[in-house]
Amino acid sequence: MTITKREKIFNYTLLTLLAVSVLFPIVWILGVAVSPSTTGTLDLGHPQWSNFVTAWTQAGFTHFLKSSMIITGSVVVLSTVLAVMSGYAFGVLGVVGEKALFPLILLGIMIPMESIVVPLYYDFLSFHLTDTYQGIILAHVGMSVSFGTFWMRAAFRTVPAGIGESAEMDGANSWTRLWRIYLPISRPAITTLVLLSFMWTWNDYFLSLILVSDPAHQPLTLGLGAFSGRYLVKINLLAAAALLISVPVVGLYLFFQRQFIRGMLSGAVKG
Amino acid sequence: MTILRQTPPATGDVTPAGSIRRQRVRVSSHRRRQRWLGLAYLAPALAVYALVVLAPTLQGVWLSFQHWDGVTAATWAGFGNYTGFFGDPTMRQAIEHTLFFIVFFSVLPIVLGLVSAALTARKDVRRAGVYRWIIFLPQVLTPAVVAVVWKRIYAPQGPVNSALRAFGLDALTRGWLGDYSWALPALGLAGTWAAFGLCMVLFVAGTQSIPSELYDAARVDGAGPVREFFAVTLPGLRGQVAVVVTLTVLGAIRVFDIVWLTTRGGPGTSTITPTIVLYQRAFANPDVGAAAAIGVVLAVVSLIIALVVVRLSEDDK
Structure with a gap:
């Protein structure tokens, strides 16, 4: 197919236009964040990079960061371990009653979190799990099971059965086979799962809003909400704080673009 | 979601038709054992899932038929809600x-x-x-x-x-x-x-x-x-x-x-x-x-x- 020069120019113009319209709001916020004006007017003539530091201290982010790290770290580890085990069960070993169990687990991909959060809140309330790290971690992990199982099952199923079987002949038990054979082969899929799990947990607002009302255990996203709700908020600092929260995920996305996009497009109706 | 299409093939007899009967029995009992093992691997995820997703889903259905202010005793609402x-x-x-x-x-x-x-x-x-x-x-x-x-x-x-x-x-x-x-x-x-x-x-x-x-x-x-x-x-x-x-x-x-x-x-x-x-x-x-x-x-x-x-x-x- 021959492409004329005009066609080429048109393509780049279109793509650039789209990219600019996506980037514009974000870049604008970046401009606001470094402007000295607290009312949100853009003033790039006098960039004030210290805004980021000021925002960090005024919003009390050191504290919220600690909560975010505890929650996200635990959720990523626990949900990945559970996903690997359940994916191995469905994808390799087979499961008693899997004709019923697998659809039951997939159901969780389609049930919106918003639908179950009300009874979940009252359950957690009676188990004294609201306003605790354990509670919010448990909630995140539970909601990650569906996608994690689906994802790791698909990954393990691409491993040729013969490899596992021959290891079995050699006397390797199921745990050894998982550890020595299936995990190393599936490392790319696990990387993607870890990244997605990190992003979903770090970015979560809704679940934390409902289950964690005590600021001492709230993650950064809620800290930002509290900061923006304050009387006489300084808009440049708010913008700076918002950008700071996005740094970890956007940074990972910079290096792992392919994994993020592939994972998120794989039919994950998840939030 | 294309995922629904990939229902797993039934895990059953994969032994070739001509094999000795005793061997088939052994293999299928082995596979059965393996599927119980699979259930064990699945158990932790399933437990958490049941606690956080399945139980609240059912409770949600139950609650939707109640009048409840979150504190005092609930009363039956039928389809009122x-x-x-x-x-x-x-x-x-x-x-x-x-x-x-x-x-x-x-x-x-x-x-x-x-x-x-x-x-x-x-x-x-x-x-x-x-x-x-x-x-x-x-x-x-x-x-x-x-x-x-x-x-x-x-x-x-x-x-x-x-x-x-x-x-x-x-x-x-x-x-x-x-x-x-x-x-x-x-x-x-x-x-x-x-x-x-x-x-x-x-x-x-x-x-x-x-x-x-x-x-x-x-x-x-x-x-x-x-x-x-x-x-x-x-x-x-x-x-x-x-x-x-x-x-x-x-x-x-x-x-x-x-x-x-x-x-x-x-x-x-x-x-x-x-x-x-x-x-x-x-x-x-x-x-x-x-x-x-x-x-x-x-x-x-x-x-x-x-x-x-x-x-x-x-x-x-």
Whole structure:
């Protein structure tokens, strides 16, 4: 197919236009964040990079960061371990009653979190799990099971059965086979799962809003909400704080673009 | 969601037909043991899932038939919470807004995504990765941040109003998110902004797997770009369209974060959505049964949409 020069120019113009319209709001916020004006007017003539530091201290982010790290770290580890085990069960070993169990687990991909959060809140309330790290971690992990199982099952199923079987002949038990054979082969899929799990947990607002009302255990996203709700908020600092929260995920996305996009497009109706 | 199609093959006898009977018995008992082992591996995930997802789902159904303020004893409501929706003007508004959001969160991004995929996908674009990175970026931003961004864009002193003033259209300037008639489309456009990248990236990937002979054949038959799009590109993207419709429509139905963080459903109830009503009923002035009923309806509607879209996308294959 021959492409004329005009066609080429048109393509780049279109793509650039789209990219600019996506980037514009974000870049604008970046401009606001470094402007000295607290009312949100853009003033790039006098960039004030210290805004980021000021925002960090005024919003009390050191504290919220600690909560975010505890929650996200635990959720990523626990949900990945559970996903690997359940994916191995469905994808390799087979499961008693899997004709019923697998659809039951997939159901969780389609049930919106918003639908179950009300009874979940009252359950957690009676188990004294609201306003605790354990509670919010448990909630995140539970909601990650569906996608994690689906994802790791698909990954393990691409491993040729013969490899596992021959290891079995050699006397390797199921745990050894998982550890020595299936995990190393599936490392790319696990990387993607870890990244997605990190992003979903770090970015979560809704679940934390409902289950964690005590600021001492709230993650950064809620800290930002509290900061923006304050009387006489300084808009440049708010913008700076918002950008700071996005740094970890956007940074990972910079290096792992392919994994993020592939994972998120794989039919994950998840939030 | 194509995932439903891959139901696992029944784990049964894989032993060749001619093998000795005793061996078959041994192998199948081995496989049975292995499947119990599988259950053991699954158990931790299943337990957590049952606790956090399954039990609350069932409790939600149960609660939806109760009148409960969250504190005192609940009373049986029958279908009262469901029939209550019909006479509830807030709920009606919320549903209308959902339909409106479907246009902005789903229809518009899909159309834009299809057009831009059709225009660019089959040509070699250098730096394609950079464009893709940028266009997909809104998908990885946390809603808490997206809300801050759009509040600023639509603020009285924000760039939208500055642009209007620059063109001498001062009369049109306003605080967009505080405006009774403009807050809803303003939020809608923010949703289009966020969802567009997902659609485009998926469609571009899809067009790459359409065999180029189809395009050549269309050219030979004298099809112009428009005919080519409808005869080749669109049918080739059927699966991708199904995924995107499911993702974005469900996104529109359950939208909460961006609305809550920008307008709280206001001004008045002009941007209220079912999930905002759910949140208010559940926590602000507890009518837990009604909130649970909204949750049940949301779940049922989501399941129906997912199943219908999957069915439709598979039908004519």
